[in-house]
């Protein structure tokens with residue numbers, strides 16, 4: 200019998216499979232990133248594929264049937280390692296989001312929508328006789344440095360000389376063939392990402408990243424704000440460290456693209472409000488105390504030279520507007536990149552970090568909040584928690600019968616600890632296996648040596664000492680479970696309160712955008728099982744990566760996008776969770792796994808009507 204052809208969509212990768220091979224073999228041969236935690240033994244249930252065509256050509260093992268839910272069946276899902284072709288023809292498969300294997304550990308790029316290229320910085324040809332006087336009469340502002348450039352006969356007489364213009368201001372004169380670039384920065388509390396863009400083609404010429412140097416003054420925003428308040432030089436020190444790293448990244452990106460930093464004429468930087476204020480040198484200490492009001496919410500534009508960024512000295516440094524003390528320009532950039540502000544469908548944007556920024560709504564009304572989810576998702580305050588570095592367990596599957604554990608680690612070697620995505624997998628699988636109850640308490644399992652007492656608390660053995668790098672048992676303790684419950688309750692209660700504010704229900708959500716590094720690596724099935732987001736079909740979940748960086752790039756590439764960002768920041772309503780009387784109840788309801796119930800607080804009056812907040 201001739202072999203069958205398997206096609207993986209949307210990339211269209213195809214391969215022939217013999218009848219002794221399974222669909223996991225086909226995926227591996229095509230280089231398709233498919234979860235295979237148990238290496239094809241059929242125990243982890245992770246290697247799911249959606250059969251788009253050729254269901255009749257496939258034969259499943261009984262293990263596959265036992266591991267799939269009714270929802271899986273209704274989505275035409277099969278386990279790749281337990282399914283083989285049994286006939287001739289073409290089988291078309293798609294990898295569902297929950298089975299997509301993440302490869303890249305340093306998340307810098309994100310979902311980028313198409314954009315019409317019309318940047319704020321543009322080249323304007325200079326005729327032979329062009330002079331500063333003519334340009335001024337045409338309504339252009341010209342600084343002394345640009346005036347010198349233009350007056351220089353060498354430039355004015357050369358064929359192909361051109362002015363670099365920002366809005367109606369001439370920044371410089373240069374040869375028309377020379378590059379005109381922009382740099383977009385996403386200033387995260389943990390990491391900085393930078394993108395060097397060619398503003399004439401729209402192409403991203405280099406992508407660079409570095410840890411945020413301020414980490415030495417505190418892991419989270421509140422610690423850094425405390426540093427600002429605690430020392431008269433605190434703000435200047437944090438700003439200097441930030442600018443130094445940004446200048447390093449600028450140099451590095453220009454080096455990679457073989458472009459002089461002098462050809463960078465526009466720098467856009469987005470970040471949470473604390474990072475935004477520190478970057479601009481605005482008073483930031485008061486952001487740590489109620490009413491957490493930003494010094495400004497407006498778009499700020501400065502000149503690079505006096506500002507301290509080593510682009511062209513006349514380049515414009517552009518900080519898009521923020522929404523509130525804890526809802527920054529990174530959220531505005533993220534919403535802009537996902538286009539949820541243009542859709543009539545109810546959508547939710549969740550950027551998971553130490554402070555999780557959430558926005559829910561439609562083009563008619565968007566409401567946002569920041570929820571203090573803490574660092575547990577990054578492995579902090581977890582006994583064997585760690586960041587997603589080499590040796591971190593990033594994926595886990597627990598057999599519900601035997602409680603045997605399959606896992607995958609980042610890089611090579613022996614496991615050293617558990618990163619956030621693995622913690623969510625573990626808690627979800629232990630809950631489904633009835634090892635954890637809805638309150639998150641460990642339940643005894645007679646005959647199993649996996650559940651044990653560590654001092655006074657119960658713990659689950661993930662990796663025995665013999666297999667672990669540190670030669671000690673890697674366990675998940677009762678306290679660890681509690682930490683993750685607190686973090687997920689912070690996120691979930693934020694989502695529920697935004698829905699209640701909009702007088703909508705989770706069933707109406709058409710799309711959840713999961714942004715940020717953690718949101719990229721988390722298995723959506725596990726996140727839904729523990730109740731991080733509401734019970735919605737998984738095909739409504741989309742990973743969008745670093746959308747803050749994408750929004751910053753959009754602002755570089757198009758004046759219209761910059762304008763849209765300003766309008767978005769004005770119209771997104773802010774829901775201050777800390778002051779909301781519904782928050783304690785919403786949080787308590789979100790603590791159990793997955794969630795106590797759908798909350799519907801007594802006060803469902805839209806916030807805009809309650810306090811006169813602007814309405815779109």
Ligand code: FES
Pocket residue numbers: 223234235236237238239240241242243244245246278279280281
């Ligand atoms: S790889 Fe298929 S079930 Fe684990």
